Amino acid sequence: MSLNPAQTAAVETLSGPLLVLAGAGTGKTRVVTYRISRLIQSGVRPSRILAVTFTNKAAREMQTRITELLGRRGGNHAAKKSADGGVDGKRKEKPEISTFHSLCVRILRRHITRLGYPARFAIYDRGDQESVARQVLKEIKVNTGALKPGDLLYRISRWKCEAKRPEHLDDPRFGAKDYLAALAYRRYQKTLKTLGAVDFDDLLLLTEELFQRHPEALEEEAGRFDHLLVDEYQDTNMSQYRIVKDLAGKHRNLCVVGDDDQAIYGWRGAEVTHILGFQKDWPEAKVVRLEENYRSTRQIIEWANRVITFNATRHAKRLRSTIDGEPPRILQCKDGETEAKTVVRQIKTRLETTKRQPKDFAVLFRTNEQPRALEMEFRAAKIPYTLIGGQSFFDRKEVRDIFAYLKVLNRPRDEVALLRILNTPPRGIGQSSVQKLLESSLAASVSVWDVVKAATERGDFPGSAVAGTAVETAAETAVERAVETTVEARYAADLSPKTIGALRSFRSLIDEYREKLSRNFSAETLSELIERIGYRGEIDRLYADPNERSTRWESLGEVVNAAAAYVNENEQPDLQGFLDDTSLAGSDFASGKEKTSAKNSVTLMTLHAAKGLEFLEVYMVGMEEGMLPHHRSLAAEDDVSAVDEERRLCYVGITRAGRRLTLTMALERMKWGKPRPTVPSRFLYEITGQSRHPNYRKAIAGEAPTEPTR
DNA sequence: GACTCGAGTCCCGCC
DNA sequence: GACTCGAGTC
Numbered sequence: 073m074s075l076n077p078a079q080t081a082a083v084e085t086l087s088g089p090l091l092v093l094a095g096a097g098t099g100k101t102r103v104v105t106y107r108i109s110r111l112i113q114s115g116v117r118p119s120r121i122l123a124v125t126f127t128n129k130a131a132r133e134m135q136t137r138i139t140e141l142l143g144r145r146g147g148n149h150a151a152k153k154s155a156d157g158g159v160d161g162k163r164k165e166k167p168e169i170s171t172f173h174s175l176c177v178r179i180l181r182r183h184i185t186r187l188g189y190p191a192r193f194a195i196y197d198r199g200d201q202e203s204v205a206r207q208v209l210k211e212i213k214v215n216t217g218a219l220k221p222g223d224l225l226y227r228i229s230r231w232k233c234e235a236k237r238p239e240h241l242d243d244p245r246f247g248a249k250d251y252l253a254a255l256a257y258r259r260y261q262k263t264l265k266t267l268g269a270v271d272f273d274d275l276l277l278l279t280e281e282l283f284q285r286h287p288e289a290l291e292e293e294a295g296r297f298d299h300l301l302v303d304e305y306q307d308t309n310m311s312q313y314r315i316v317k318d319l320a321g322k323h324r325n326l327c328v329v330g331d332d333d334q335a336i337y338g339w340r341g342a343e344v345t346h347i348l349g350f351q352k353d354w355p356e357a358k359v360v361r362l363e364e365n366y367r368s369t370r371q372i373i374e375w376a377n378r379v380i381t382f383n384a385t386r387h388a389k390r391l392r393s394t395i396d397g398e399p400p401r402i403l404q405c406k407d408g409e410t411e412a413k414t415v416v417r418q419i420k421t422r423l424e425t426t427k428r429q430p431k432d433f434a435v436l437f438r439t440n441e442q443p444r445a446l447e448m449e450f451r452a453a454k455i456p457y458t459l460i461g462g463q464s465f466f467d468r469k470e471v472r473d474i475f476a477y478l479k480v481l482n483r484p485r486d487e488v489a490l491l492r493i494l495n496t497p498p499r500g501i502g503q504s505s506v507q508k509l510l511e512s513s514l515a516a517s518v519s520v521w522d523v524v525k526a527a528t529e530r531g532d533f534p535g536s537a538v539a540g541t542a543v544e545t546a547a548e549t550a551v552e553r554a555v556e557t558t559v560e561a562r563y564a565a566d567l568s569p570k571t572i573g574a575l576r577s578f579r580s581l582i583d584e585y586r587e588k589l590s591r592n593f594s595a596e597t598l599s600e601l602i603e604r605i606g607y608r609g610e611i612d613r614l615y616a617d618p619n620e621r622s623t624r625w626e627s628l629g630e631v632v633n634a635a636a637a638y639v640n641e642n643e644q645p646d647l648q649g650f651l652d653d654t655s656l657a658g659s660d661f662a663s664g665k666e667k668t669s670a671k672n673s674v675t676l677m678t679l680h681a682a683k684g685l686e687f688l689e690v691y692m693v694g695m696e697e698g699m700l701p702h703h704r705s706l707a708a709e710d711d712v713s714a715v716d717e718e719r720r721l722c723y724v725g726i727t728r729a730g731r732r733l734t735l736t737m738a739l740e741r742m743k744w745g746k747p748r749p750t751v752p753s754r755f756l757y758e759i760t761g762q763s764r765h766p767n768y769r770k771a772i773a774g775e776a777p778t779e780p781t782r
Numbered sequence: 783g784a785c786t787c788g789a790g791t792c793c794c795g796c797c
Numbered sequence: 798g799a800c801t802c803g804a805g806t807c
Binding site for chain 1 (some may be wrong): 794
């Protein structure tokens with residue numbers, strides 16, 4: 073297949089700022105990958121090219137395609153081999169393709185000490201954040217009624233996404249809750265810093281701050297690349313926008329790709345204005361529009377075009393397709409269960425009667441609770457499926473525990489992690505002892521780990537001062553020595569000899585594996601560690617049900633697998649890198665990374681996660697008011713723009729489908745324990761050109777339809 | 783202050 | 798359905 077004129081223009085514009093307005097399915101990925109390989113052919117060193125995507129999945133996909141392309145064109149055998157997991161290819165120089173977050177992690181690892189954080193900063197996930205939030209609220213004596221941890225985190229995240237730091241928050245119009253939250257935000261930020269931790273939003277915020285306050289760091293980082301490419305530019309938030317500007321400011325070889333109709337991340341601070349104002353920021357920018365759709369049938373595109381025109385504020389454009397196919401369908405089911413059964417049964421039939429494979433199908437939904445019913449049906453029908461999204465894997469206790477171990481091994485001063493594992497599995501360090509350790513750490517203002525060390529070093533213990541110190545920095549040892557005297561003298565006496573013994577063996581365990589893992593990070597050492605701490609016994613102790621035991625044990629197996637995959641994929645694997653990778657990978661790591669994408673299975677995912685992907689056959693389930701559009705968007709004050717974003721979400725869903733699209737809804741759905749009647753989504757009327765139908769108004773008003781629809 | 787009980791609410795989406 | 802919160806009770 074050759075490139076059309078617009079695509080060619082985008083591919084061949086090799087220098088200077090370039091804006092590619094690419095509608096859904098217009099060969100954006102192709103253009104991007106061709107352009108990168110053209111750059112390389114024209115003599116640009118691969119390692120001087122940086123491409124930034126939004127998701128890991130997108131990054132991996134791009135990496136694979138470029139490797140294939142280069143292998144095919146340049147006869148580069150090594151590169152080709154690496155595409156199917158070979159070892160030879162990985163030494164080959166590659167363009168850097170990463171998500172914003174992993175890019176920022178790498179930058180911060182090199183420079184964050186300038187901002188007063190330790191180089192081995194921890195990245196806190198939702199669970200860690202929550203425990204910090206809880207602590208903060210306790211400290212400022214807010215009763216839980218006034219502000220809940222979740223509520224606080226939600227506000228903090230919003231502020232951070234808008235690049236607002238605590239000092240920007242003294243708006244006199246603030247209500248009591250916002251005022252409290254702003255207060256807590258300040259404290260929260262301070263606490264994280266003390267703990268040497270950052271949350272996801274900080275990754276962007278701190279990188280931006282770094283560039284602002286330390287031009288030399290910016291110069292170094294910007295100087296690594298001569299070409300910058302940003303995918304899904306419509307979804308950049310303030311920090312990302314500034315980071316891009318900073319990085320590309322000098323060489324100005326910036327290519328951004330996006331589509332304002334697919335802006336679906338407004339809720340995390342994304343600003344469509346960034347893509348709309350690109351030419352203002354880069355006056356010499358070239359603009360290329362891609363409108364020829366190669367993915368979907370004419371009938372599917374017709375639906376997409378129809379629904380999106382209901383958004384008032386957008387760039388006028390109209391996708392075109394020349395592929396002919398069958399009209400999309402809308403299925404009404406009795407209830408949620410029937411809906412799941414119907415979808416699965418239809419996929420089964422398609423698998424049996426056509427040449428389609430499981431990987432050609434996707435079921436898309438709005439929220440993460442929707443797939444439950446589907447999963448059951450897929451399992452019953454024995455159709456392989458992959459559930460993407462939801463943080464559930466990292467929410468599992470056993471996974472969190474093992475990662476807490478790894479975090480402590482990486483940096484013993486990681487307080488949250490240390491407190492989690494100190495007595496997990498139980499080793500005789502009870503609540504009251506932990507309390508004492510905490511008090512000592514507070515009183516001496518040192519970390520809990522320092523207290524543990526001081527407490528265990530009392531008396532003579534030949535052989536207990538193990539190798540751990542080898543990996544400490546000089547500064548850390550100095551602190552440590554100061555700590556020992558104060559802490560030890562004051563508090564260690566409070567602990568019982570039994571507790572001290574337990575602490576001692578805990579410490580030598582940590583020291584031992586710290587040394588082992590820093591010398592050689594491997595999956596074997598990890599599973600040895602799991603064995604050593606007796607986690608198997610812990611699972612048996614906690615769960616009576618043999619089924620549960622084996623699933624829990626298996627999820628630890630997944631962690632070990634992930635470690636093996638990580639080691640396999642990286643030239644210089646280390647614990648830090650593994651932790652970075654996994655904390656950024658989110659859910660897609662749980663199922664074994666690359667292997668899953670190669671696995672032939674039906675994909676189940678949210679509409680958000682589906683952006684940028686395509687499938688021959690797509691099912692969009694739960695097309696009801698309250699679901700899509702989601703009720704939260706209906707309640708918002710800025711009503712219109714919130715619903716517009718839901719509509720774009722619907723548009724994204726529709727345009728994922730190549731050949732066959734099915735929208736389903738249930739007439740009745742279990743909600744909060746009771747079956748409730750539903751209202752068909754307003755988008756269904758818009759899509760089918762029935763916006764004059766009386767039921768359309770009813771749907772918008774949230775009322776049941778009164779007259780028969782088509 | 784520890785408890786029961788009923789009323790009211792419903793943490794969207796992701797790295 | 799599950800969970801929290803606050804009123805009411807002992």
